[in-house]
Amino acid sequence: SNIHIKENYTTYNSQHNFSGTSGIVGFNDNGTIKNCKFTGKIEGNIDQNNKTLHCSGICRDNTGKISNCVNTGSINYTTEAHTRDSAIAGICSRIRRTAQIINCENYGHINGIEKVGGIVAKASENIKIKNVINNGTVSSNDTAGGLIGQIYPNTTIQIQDGYNNSTLKANNKCDPLIGINQTSNLNQQHSTFGDKTTADIEKIQLLFKL
Numbered sequence: 083s084n085i086h087i088k089e090n091y092t093t094y095n096s097q098h099n100f101s102g103t104s105g106i107v108g109f110n111d112n113g114t115i116k117n118c119k120f121t122g123k124i125e126g127n128i129d130q131n132n133k134t135l136h137c138s139g140i141c142r143d144n145t146g147k148i149s150n151c152v153n154t155g156s157i158n159y160t161t162e163a164h165t166r167d168s169a170i171a172g173i174c175s176r177i178r179r180t181a182q183i184i185n186c187e188n189y190g191h192i193n194g195i196e197k198v199g200g201i202v203a204k205a206s207e208n209i210k211i212k213n214v215i216n217n218g219t220v221s222s223n224d225t226a227g228g229l230i231g232q233i234y235p236n237t238t239i240q241i242q243d244g245y246n247n248s249t250l251k252a253n254n255k256c257d258p259l260i261g262i263n264q265t266s267n268l269n270q271q272h273s274t275f276g277d278k279t280t281a282d283i284e285k286i287q288l289l290f291k292l
Contacts, residue, residue: 086118086119086120086121087105087106087118087119087120087121087122088121088122101134101135102134102135102136102137102142102175103124103137103142104120104124104137104138104139104140104141104142104174104175105120105122105124105138105139105140105153105155106118106120106139106140106141106151107140107141107142108141108142108143109141109142109143109144110141110143110144110145110146110148111145111146112145112146112179113146113147114146114147114148114149115140115141115144115146115147115148115149115151116147116148116149116150116151117149117150117151118140118150118151118152119151119152119153119154120139120140120152120153120154120155121154121155122155123155123156123157123158124137124139124155124156124157124158125156125157125158125159126159127159127160127161134167134168135159135168135169135170135195136168136169136170136175136176136203137157137159137169137170137171137175137194138153138157138170138171138172138173138174138175138203139153139155139157139171139172139173139188139190140153140172140173140174140186141173141174141175142174142175142176143174143175143176143178144174144176144177144178144181144183145177145178145179145180145181146181146182147181147182147183147184148173148174148181148182148183148184148186149182149183149184149185149186150184150185150186151173151185151186152186152187152188152189153172153173153187153188153189153190153218154189154190155190156190156191156192156193157170157171157172157190157191157192157193157194158191158193158194159193159194159195160193160195161195161223167196167197168194168195168196168197169194169196169197169198169199169203169204169231169232170192170193170194170195170196170197170198170199170203170222170231171188171192171198171199171200171201171202171203171231172188172189172190172192172199172200172201172216172218172220173186173188173201173202173214174201174202174203175202175203175204176202176203176204176205177202177204177205177206177209178205178206178207178209179207179208180207180208180209180210181205181207181209181210182209182210182211182212183201183202183210183211183212183214184210184211184212184213184214185212185213185214186201186213186214187214187215187216187217188200188201188215188216188217188218189217189218190218191218191219191221192218192219192220192221193220193221193222194221194222194223195222195223195224196222196223196224196225197222197224197225197231197232197261197262198220198221198222198224198225198226198227198231198252198261199220199226199227199228199229199230199231199232199261200216200218200220200227200228200229200246200248201214201216201229201230201244202229202230202231203230203231203232204230204231204232204234205230205232205233205234205237205239206233206234206236206237207237207238208237208238208239209237209238209239209240210239210240210242211229211230211239211240211241211242211244212240212241212242212243212244213242213243213244214229214243214244214245215244215245215246215247216228216229216245216246216247216248217247217248218248219248219249219250219251220248220249220250220251221250221251221252222251222252222253222254222256222261223252223253223254224252224253224254224255225252225254225255225256225261225262226250226251226252226255226256226257226261227250227256227257227258227259227260227261227262228246228248228250228257228258228259229241229244229246229259229260229273230259230260230261231261231262232260232261232262232263232264233260233262233263233264233265233268234264234265235264235265236265236267237264237265237267238265238267239265239267239268239269240269240270240271241259241268241269241270241271241273242270242271242272242273243271243272243273244259244270244272244273245273245274246258246259246274259273
């Protein structure tokens with residue numbers, strides 16, 4: 083907890099079929115990440131086919147809890163190859179099991195391949211997201227969501243007080259909140275896109291004053 087990373091990272095093609103990085107934590111296995119901030123830059127490319135890439139500002143893969151975290155760093159991944167199920171996000175590229183993301187904001191520009199989200203790229207299993215704001219632009223070669231790039235089938239997910247206040251661009255599917263929703267078990271409360279009111283802003287109490 084209480085980590086502020088300002089470093090820049092550049093990652094390129096890996097010899098493995100799966101690769102990725104994040105500004106703070108690679109894999110949070112049912113633990114807690116709190117009061118962390120990433121303000122650097124992550125960029126790279128993939129030049130071989132059938133690679134999977136997960137990349138984000140705070141945590142690459144989360145099965146625990148992320149709270150009071152902020153990403154202001156930019157993430158930019160490009161490719162001329164055919165990738166496989168890649169995920170790029172401002173806070174966490176992949177959340178699963180009983181993961182939670184609470185009181186988090188993204189201000190960074192997020193550009194990637196396949197599934198891209200302002201807060202989360204891919205969500206599955208039993209998920210809770212509460213009090214999150216995306217203020218950074220989100221763009222994708224495939225699918226972009228202001229909050230979440232893709233929700234997988236058979237996922238139970240609760241989204242409460244989620245806000246997207248930025249623009250999105252995608253070559254395939256694009257949505258201000260959720261790029262692709264493949265579940266019927268979605269409980270969405272007070273989640274909007276567009277300008278926030280003063281009351282909306284006051285709902286989210288973050289550690290960092292940006």
